[in-house]
Amino acid sequence: MSLLFSPLSIRSVTFPNRLWVSPMCMYSAIDGVVQEWHHTHLTQFASGGAGLIVAEASAVVPEGRISPRDAGLWNDAQRDAWAPIVAAIHARGGLAGIQLAHAGRKASTWWPWAETQGSVAHADGGWQAVAPSAVAFAGFDEPAAMDAAGIESLVDSFRAAARRALDAGFDVLEVHGAHGYLLHQFLSPLSNLRTDEYGGSLENRARLLLRVVGAVREEAGNDVPLFVRISATDHADGGFLPAEATAVSTWLLEHGADLIDVSSGGLVAHQQIDVHPGYQVPLAATLRQSGAVPTSAVGLITTAQQAEQVLADGAADAVFAGREWLRDPHFGLRAAHELAAPVTWPSQYLRARWR
Template identity: 70%
Template sequence: MSLLFSPLSLRDITVRNRLWVAPMCQYSAEDGLPNDWHHVHLAQFASGGAGLVVAEATAVVPEGRISPRDTGLWSDAHRDAWRPIVDAIHARGALAGVQLAHAGRKASTWWPFSDRHGSVPAGEGGWTTLAPSAIAYEGYAEPVALDRDGIAALIEAFRAAARRALDAGFDVLEVHAAHGYLLHEFLSPLSNQRTDEWGGSLENRARIVLDIVRAMRAEAGEAVPVLVRFSASDAAPGGLEPDDVARVARWALDAGADLFDISSAGLVAHQQLSVGPGYQVPFAARIREVGEVPVAAVGIITSGAQAEQILQDGDADAIFAAREWLRDPHFGLRAATELGEDPESLWPPQYLRAHRPARQAAAAAR
């Protein structure tokens, strides 16, 4: 069996394979509530052979949304709206995760397919944004620096959202500490210029991430995996580097996290990053090696052979893909066929007519 289609156990769950769907914002919610679009969007990946389907960055408070069209989990109504979506993922054989998030100074922005850019004005549905320090993202409105009470309330909001996620049936929780959003803003010296216990040293800048991991672990108990998504590098002078993030990942592992989803950049508009196939895999490999922690790799991974090689090389323990799932919601089935795997149980029975001829053709070719 290939590594890609071997199961992976995290705490009390076992994921059927290691080809997973990364969280991808759809900017299609109203008042934070997921709807039919999210239901079809996420369930199709389970039909397509994914092991784990992680729902998009989901705000723990209304002002934590990237845009007014982002999903949330700040009320029981949101919990109830997510439940049938989770059930649909489970019915198709995959596990369901959710990425809990706060967009910080990059909140209250127009969605990508709007004809407008930058911050949404308050009179048009926007709001005042929050950050570790009152430093704006280039081109966006200046945020308000969180005080100690605000930080305490934020940690509690992550805990409460984790509870609702579990009650909705999610199997895996992920903390979003990447892409220039609030927790990444705390981690990076480029956006965190505080002089209290939440700023200065790497230990202090990481404090809020670790406190959130501990709060979510306490809520989830010992059975449910908690993942953390990190940007391994700010790709800008004076910013975070992979060895910094490896240290934080190790601390987070000790605080109760189980696996780290390694991406990069997003903090500043002047970042310099070379993008190409598998461009973030070296970041994942470095954090896995230095931090001695399990990781998932992501970033222009588009074939079963490429994903399998990443695992065979020991650069990651699992694979997250994003745009390839959008191009082909059956990426998992295609990758399995490409690797010569024959996990008939991966295929929905309604699709077996497509699977069997492919299997016969592969056998004839051998």
Template identity: 75%
Template sequence: MTALSAPRLFTPLTIRSLTVPNRLWVSPMCMYSAIDGVPQDWHRTHLAQFASGGAGLIMAEATGIVPEGRISPRDTGIWNDEQRDAWSRIVGEVHERGGLIGIQLAHAGRKASTWWPWAAAAGSVRAEDGGWVTSAPSPVAFEGFATPDALDSAGIDRVVEAFAAAARRAIDAGFDVLEIHAAHGYLLHQFLSPLSNLRSDEYGGSLENRARLLLRVLDAVRAVAADGVPVFVRISATDHAEGGFTPEEAAAVGVWCGEHGADLIDVSSGGLVAHQRIDVHPGYQVPLAATVRQTGRIPVSAVGLITTGGQAEEILSSGAADAIFAGREWLRDPHFGLRAAHELGAEVPWPPQYLRARWR
């Protein structure tokens, strides 16, 4: 098969100085298995396996830029050098297998200090159990969680500085891509949505004001990344709730992010409020990616119940997105990329150890 007739899913995508060999990528997925923010052997084997499985890009999980920015006490962090060095070993193993890896830089805001999914308890973790006081744009709790403190001006400045410091450590660890997490109801999304941002200062009210912190963070991360390292932004393009953040607002924010140096918008949805109503079905978030992409100003990725190579190829061929992130399917099959290439008849590199499975 020639390059001209190759499925679009298995054509390269060049972003700044980085050429990603294909467009089927591993979405960031929390493992809730870190100790004091330090990734463990679980993370190493979990992430490295995808490099052997044909992933064009692997995005490491939402990683706290500060201790209080973690979703749970078991989340990974990148606020100190011990964490940086542990990540560096993981990055090295992915690179040894020929893969590319990014990291999602995150602050959970009012959704921080929560129990991990399989814990015996639920909701917010109390201080005596290792939890902490959370922060947010306004003192409005996520349903069932503790009420956060509202960030003041100095606190907002510290958030920006922490994202920049985390970006520096991530680059020093060798990550190929940085992603700013502004989705799923976490801090930057909390600022974007009028359901959680009730401020009356320069960070609240109009969409321009609600996007101000995200763009400040993006400016700071872009400055650290300089011209070479791609910077993505993940957004929730709708809150799936009345009066919340809308796809049209997401498209406008995507344009602004492009103007501030973002290279791709990773389009997801939801997570801001517990009363969201989502019609979940295969590819249910693809129209949101298409809405952001139709501005023609910045590439986008689609995510959400994308489970076959044929489905992913159809999304790209339709013009709805430029790349595909998948999550659950990579967990089910860490060789999803090789399987999709086989299904679509694409010529892709296989680890020599696996060549016996290439055709039969």
């Protein structure tokens, strides 16, 4: 029996398989409101056999967007735009999650295919980015250091966004603490130079992430799965380390998280990463601690056999893929065929089933 296509139960949700769709920014929202593009983009994965579809990083406040085209969940109009997408995923037999995010010092930047890159000027619709300390990401404008009132407001904003996500019908919530965005910036000594209760020791640097997770758990109640994506290493001297990530993962579980979505990097432009198939899987295995901490693995996982081996090796409890789902929105159906795993095909697609 395929491990990849075995069910996984977390709180009140049972995932039909462990091959999931990573949150991927589409840079196609208008004023934080998702559009028809998002509807088609996300629902196709439900038809394609995904065990879970996590919608892209959605900013909890306007200034938390990576770009002016990012999705959001800071108002009810955005919530109402997400609701029919979630309903369509459910109608196709899928489960829907969403990633709640704040970009911190990497906010107010141009989308990837814009004619220019770097920070968006105020005259072009940009805004002042904020961060734990007034330390810029290379090539971006200097952020403003957050004060105590800003930190308190941020926790409330994550809580409010979680409520809107639940009201929109999402089955799973994920807090984005990776890829050099705000909560990761607090975790790393390369970007967090604070001397107050949110800086210095690992306990202090993790304080905001733990407060956010605790607030989201409180809002979500006991039934909703809560994931946290973290970068387990900065791939840079003096940065956040796997040993620290292991400790933080344990604390996250104590604050209400159910699964650690393990990625890496993104904090500094001078990072040095050896990118190859499955390059981040060992980090998931390290944090998992032989099953003590539920984890998911990600990072150039592109074949059914590769994903199956991640689980067989005990490196993770589930596998997230991104680009392979973009290349083939029916990656789940194809993977099930290659692993000889029985899955239910949409009736409309039965004529195409491999035999």
